[in-house]
Amino acid sequence: MHPRIRRLAADYEKTQQAFAAHESIKLIETEGTPPERYVFEISIPGLSPEGERGQTPSTLHKAEIFLPQEYPRRAPFCRMLTPVFHPNIDPTKICIGDHWSAGQTLPFLVTQIAEMICFQSYNTKSPLNAIAAAWTETHVDELPLYAKEITVD
Template identity: 30%
Template sequence: MSLPKRILKETERLRNDPAPGITAVPHEDNVRYFDVTVEGPDGSPFAGGNFHLELFLPEEYPMAPPKVRFLTKIYHPNIDKLGRICLDILKDKWSPALQIRTVLLSVQALLSSPNPDDPLATDVAKHYKEDLPGAQAISKEWTEKFAAK
């Protein structure tokens, strides 16, 4: 299966110049499918966690965004129980100028600054809005339970 040059270049850059706290390794049998690990950012309730994600590049990539999903359970207003992520650049704000690296850095940034005003997990967003310290405590607890290094 031959891949577009762009995907080969992006994959090579991910391998040779990884973003801090992020690894993305393509599967041997399907190089459009990546195993991703994102470290929880320092200073966030997700600090100390290693979160596993999957990233898939559809045939339409880069004209269509990659499909990204958390495999590690996480308590976050923008990530639902199935691991789907509410992030504008994965939906209506996608641009072919963006790259896999940009997407993964944006996902990592979302861990630093959850947005309960654009939730995917409405119950978690409600908790974040009504009791931020309590919600962050659960996020930290889930990180220790499900994403410990």
């Protein structure tokens, strides 16, 4: 079996196990055998870029992760399928960090995204959304929006 196929199969198994009974994250869709595309539903407090103030509270989010042909040497492509107001998320991509490591697991990546949605994690120095970065810097005392640790077993 090709090493990439083995890795995809292992990622799928780990992901199913990690989120089978998770209280905030559910795997709702996959594509491919083994999967190369995943859709997750993340039920956690966050913000949507709507409303008078430029954002409104939201609690249901969908994220898509696509594993490219060069994966795991190349980082996954991540994007939100629902709008999210965050300095490191724009309508076309989620900035998952400056340094991708082939040893990072898919469940770890999904929990990183959940941590971003609820502002447990953000980087205002290199934003994808400058308006959200400015808002974040003036609302630090109100963050995170969800203080409970987001973990996977």
